[in-house]
Amino acid sequence: MSNSKGSLPPRSNGPQGGRGQQNRTAPQTKTKKKKVVKRSFFARLIRVLLMLVLIAVLAGLGYAGYLYYKFEKGGFGTDQAVDSGQLASAKPLTMLLLGTDNRPKHPSNLTDVIMVAALNPDTKSATVVSLPRDTYVELSGYKKNKINAYYARFKAKEDTSGISAEDEMKTMMGKYLDVDIDYVTVLDFQGFRDIVDELGGVDVNISADMCYTDSVDGTDINLKKGPARLNGDDALDYVRYRKSNCSPKTEGSDDFDRNKRQNEVLNALVGQMQSLGGVLKIGNVMDAVGNNLETDIENEQIKSMIATYWKISKENIAFVPVTGTWRSPYVYINDTELENAKQSLQATLAGSAAASETP
Structure with missing residues (x-):
């Protein structure tokens, strides 16, 4: 007994010490x-x-x-090789942009949209000059005519001339604006509709009610004044609207207003394409335009353009609509404005002036 008791820790310390040990370790x-x-x-x-x-x-x-x-x-560009020094990342480029009124119910090659763009990779700037479709052109080597009729005329002569209408337009427009034009892109009405629809519409501010109908080609324009998000059909109506035959009539529009609206829509589409949603829809946009777009830009050059100008600031894109005087059936361009447009293109190519967005 004494041995067992002696082997136990003292009563006074044992339990307390045990509890103290547990309290410290727990x-x-x-x-x-x-x-x-x-x-x-x-x-x-x-x-x-x-x-x-x-x-x-x-x-x-x-x-x-x-x-x-x-x-x-996808057949969006040509397979020709491009020297590294000729890529968009290495040198300024110019491009002629044509929008034809060709559509299923009304096949045509008249160009309702005529724009020339100059892009500079060093200044990350661009200038876009737009001309009224009824511009009267008197140019050495060409018959006098409305500017929107030349592409259709060149198309009709392709078999006999052996020169593509696109190359003819680059040569003529280069001579008209005193600038060498590197590329041309032609987009018809359906292609324009598809691009807008794939991007989920385009936001504009309609300045006045617009109403016009034409049962022959299926035109049915009915737009209300104020901010609006337009789908492809309505966006096309917005940039095409000129006059009203409705009752009551809505305010008419001229070529100069059309050019402003074209620039407004183009500017809005640039912003939407640069957004995350737009980036993710590029593949669908490319699928949509399909056979509705023609261009002579090489595939390699297209990649270089995207890499160089994808994030160009809208503030660095100058829209320069050229106006003049309307005397039916022509628009006679203001010489001073035409000269300013030429200088704007040259300045962008030379990198001597930063572009600024035209109101």
């Missing part, structure tokens, strides 16, 4: 468990975030690869 054990749980949680969180980043990067690379595949296989 909190330490709990603290260690909390730290382990916290580290484990943050480790999992970091792993999840890293995986999301990796997926985003891979998705971005996959989408970029998809776009490159579309350019290579």
